[in-house]
Amino acid sequence: MLKSELDKDLQDIAHENYQFKNWAKTFQCQPELLFTPTTEKQILKVVELANRKNKRIKVFGSGHSPSDLACTEDFLVNIDGMNRLLAVNQDGATVTVEAGMSLHKLHVVLKENKLALSNLGSISDQSIAGVMATASHGTGAHFGCMSTFILDMTLITANGQVVRCSSTENPELFTAAKCSLGALGIVTQVTLQAEPAFKLEAIQQPYKFPDILNNWDETIHSAEHVRVWWYPHTDDCVVWRANRTEKPITTNVQTMTNAVTTWWYERALGFHIYQGLLNMTRFRPAVIPALTQFMFDKVHSRPMHVIDDAHKIFNFDCLFPQYVNEWAIAWDDAPAVLRQLEDYITKHNLKVHFPVEIRFVDEDDIWLSPAYGRKTCYIGVIMYRPYGNPVPYKKYWKGYEDIMRKYNGRPHWAKAHGQTQQDLRHSYPKFDDFLNVRQQIDPNGMFLNAYLQRHIMQPQPKSNQLLARL
Numbered sequence: 001m002l003k004s005e006l007d008k009d010l011q012d013i014a015h016e017n018y019q020f021k022n023w024a025k026t027f028q029c030q031p032e033l034l035f036t037p038t039t040e041k042q043i044l045k046v047v048e049l050a051n052r053k054n055k056r057i058k059v060f061g062s063g064h065s066p067s068d069l070a071c072t073e074d075f076l077v078n079i080d081g082m083n084r085l086l087a088v089n090q091d092g093a094t095v096t097v098e099a100g101m102s103l104h105k106l107h108v109v110l111k112e113n114k115l116a117l118s119n120l121g122s123i124s125d126q127s128i129a130g131v132m133a134t135a136s137h138g139t140g141a142h143f144g145c146m147s148t149f150i151l152d153m154t155l156i157t158a159n160g161q162v163v164r165c166s167s168t169e170n171p172e173l174f175t176a177a178k179c180s181l182g183a184l185g186i187v188t189q190v191t192l193q194a195e196p197a198f199k200l201e202a203i204q205q206p207y208k209f210p211d212i213l214n215n216w217d218e219t220i221h222s223a224e225h226v227r228v229w230w231y232p233h234t235d236d237c238v239v240w241r242a243n244r245t246e247k248p249i250t251t252n253v254q255t256m257t258n259a260v261t262t263w264w265y266e267r268a269l270g271f272h273i274y275q276g277l278l279n280m281t282r283f284r285p286a287v288i289p290a291l292t293q294f295m296f297d298k299v300h301s302r303p304m305h306v307i308d309d310a311h312k313i314f315n316f317d318c319l320f321p322q323y324v325n326e327w328a329i330a331w332d333d334a335p336a337v338l339r340q341l342e343d344y345i346t347k348h349n350l351k352v353h354f355p356v357e358i359r360f361v362d363e364d365d366i367w368l369s370p371a372y373g374r375k376t377c378y379i380g381v382i383m384y385r386p387y388g389n390p391v392p393y394k395k396y397w398k399g400y401e402d403i404m405r406k407y408n409g410r411p412h413w414a415k416a417h418g419q420t421q422q423d424l425r426h427s428y429p430k431f432d433d434f435l436n437v438r439q440q441i442d443p444n445g446m447f448l449n450a451y452l453q454r455h456i457m458q459p460q461p462k463s464n465q466l467l468a469r470l
Contacts, residue, residue: 001032001053010045013037020063020076023125024321025388026416027068031058031076038081040154040162040188047160047186050075050446058449059186061100061127065134065414066324069181072449077186079129086189088113094151096191099129107311115194119143119225120314129187134414135179135369137378138314139359140225145371147178148364154189158446162188176437179368181413183438183447183456200225200313201245204304206296209237213335220331220360225314229355230338231296232345233289238300242313250307266317270299275320278353279386288351295354319384323393325400325417326380327409328370331360334377337407341379344399352396353383367430370410378412379404421456 003014018034021027032055037043050057059077060070070076079100087096093115097106103124110116119138126136132153137145152166155177163185165174177184209230212219220226223241230237274295281288306313329337338356345352357380361371370376381400383393401409401418410427411417425431435456442448 001055003033006049007045009042010035010049013042018076020060020071022063022065022067022070024066024323024385026066026321026323026385027071029068029071029073029076031072032074033076035075035077036081037077037079040156043077043079043156043186043188044160044162046075046077047156047158047446051158051160056446056448057186058447059129059182061130062102062125064123064126064130066322067414067416067451068449069134069414069451071451079127079186079188082188085109087191088115090114093194093196094191095194096189097128099127099132099153099187099190101128102126103128103131103311110194111197111309114197116197116310117146117149117192118195119146120311121146122314122316123318124311124315128190128192130414132178132190133180133182133187134412135366135371136412136414137359137361137371138225139227139361139378141220141360141375142224142362144362144364145179145366145369147366147369149192149194150178151191151193153177153187153191155185155187157185158442158444172433173437173441175365176367176434178366179413181368181452181456183452184441185447198244198310199247199249199307200242200310201247201307202240202242202304202313204238204240206236206238206301206303209235212237212239213338216332216335226360228358229300230358231292231300231354232342232352232356233292234296236293236296236301244310245307247307249309265299265302270295271317271319275384275386278384279389281351282386282389282391285351285392288353292354321385321388323383323385323391323397324380324415325382325397326357326378326412326415327401327404327417328361328376328378328412329404329407329409330374331377332375333407334358334379337379337403340403341381341400344403345396348395348399350396350399352381353391356381367434368413368428370412372428372430380412417455419455424455 003016006014013036015034019030035046055074057075058072082098082100084098119140121136121138131146135145135147154164156162223243225242227240277291359378361376363375364371383391411419
């Protein structure tokens with residue numbers, strides 16, 4: 001379909017010959033047309049056009065998902081332009097925003113109103129709609145995934161309805177939409193529960209990994225927010241702990257006495273030199289264990305102590321493009337899983353990159369949340385792509401996924417994984433409930449794509465009660 005065939009209103013937001021690539025450049029697609037709406041009215045016109053032309057729609061924000069979740073060959077919609085603040089309730093610590101707002105901008109908006117999100121993941125490049133659609137998470141034994149912050153939302157459905165949902169208004173749709181994978185419609189507005197602005201005191205220290213595994217529950221509850229990085233091919237790890245504090249902000253890092261020293265360890269050695277050395281290991285993978293030990297000894301074993309605004313402490317630099325895989329299991333099972341992963345790496349003589357990242361999330365009741373109904377440990381594995389170059393990872397991924405499946409693992413929805421519909425139905429007690437809502441709200445599959453068809457096949461709906469209520 002050509003842009004010139006569209007109505008003038010749609011021509012203004014339509015783009016031809018657009019090629020989408022995700023941040024890691026591991027997936028790409030070329031949609032028939034890209035649309036960049038800034039209003040709900042424009043989205044409604046795109047949906048009407050898709051219905052008329054029998055096209056599918058996928059929405060994307062920053063493109064940070066390391067999978068093809070955002071890809072389509074039909075209509076691609078970017079909602080970055082829908083990034084306005086709509087309402088703030090400082091007494092109730094709530095904020096209503098358009099769903100295309102980035103987390104970076106949300107932090108600014110919240111700070112201006114003396115508020116902050118209770119927890120965050122590693123980065124803030126994503127759109128609010130994106131992190132909520134995939135139940136993205138931070139870490140903290142008593143903190144849920146980011147979708148648990150949602151109080152209400154507005155979405156545009158395949159039939160062109162603007163539907164508001166919350167725990168009291170269209171509650172079944174709301175429970176499904178809090179982790180929707182973009183399969184239910186286009187989310188345009190979200191109200192989030194925040195809290196009064198706070199600072200975090202973060203302390204990172206080196207440990208021996210066997211000691212951490214042997215004191216697992218104590219480690220999980222040793223701070224409000226705990227993250228463990230294990231360095232494969234070694235028995236070393238670091239534990240990052242953060243707690244709320246009233247202490248004054250300081251960016252001083254213990255053992256790093258000035259900005260030049262900090263730059264050397266964090267940017268020169270920790271980024272540029274490391275990337276160059278990683279690129280060399282593509283030709284001599286046998287040296288990866290030695291490089292891992294070198295980086296741990298020279299950079300990551302250095303104790304760190306920082307106090308700053310919460311979002312600055314939660315976020316960190318994810319370095320360069322990468323293959324990444326991350327699944328969630330019951331946190332009591334994590335020590336056994338990690339020991340088996342170490343055995344698998346050793347037995348198969350794999351040479352893998354650090355870190356294996358370990359984070360903790362409280363249970364929730366969101367149907368497709370990986371933390372549904374159980375206190376959860378996320379275990380993430382990574383293989384960097386220095387300068388964008390490919391590295392072998394598939395054997396590592398297969399062994400990792402096989403181990404996670406043994407423990408009823410649930411993959412992070414934003415990341416590429418090998419789970420089938422049968423696997424997912426076994427893992428998620430409310431899987432069929434979600435599919436029934438999806439079938440009722442989008443019976444012709446306007447918001448499906450290859451990712452959703454590959455992992456979430458549609459059963460026949462049980463009833464049409466949901467549509468009747470809308």
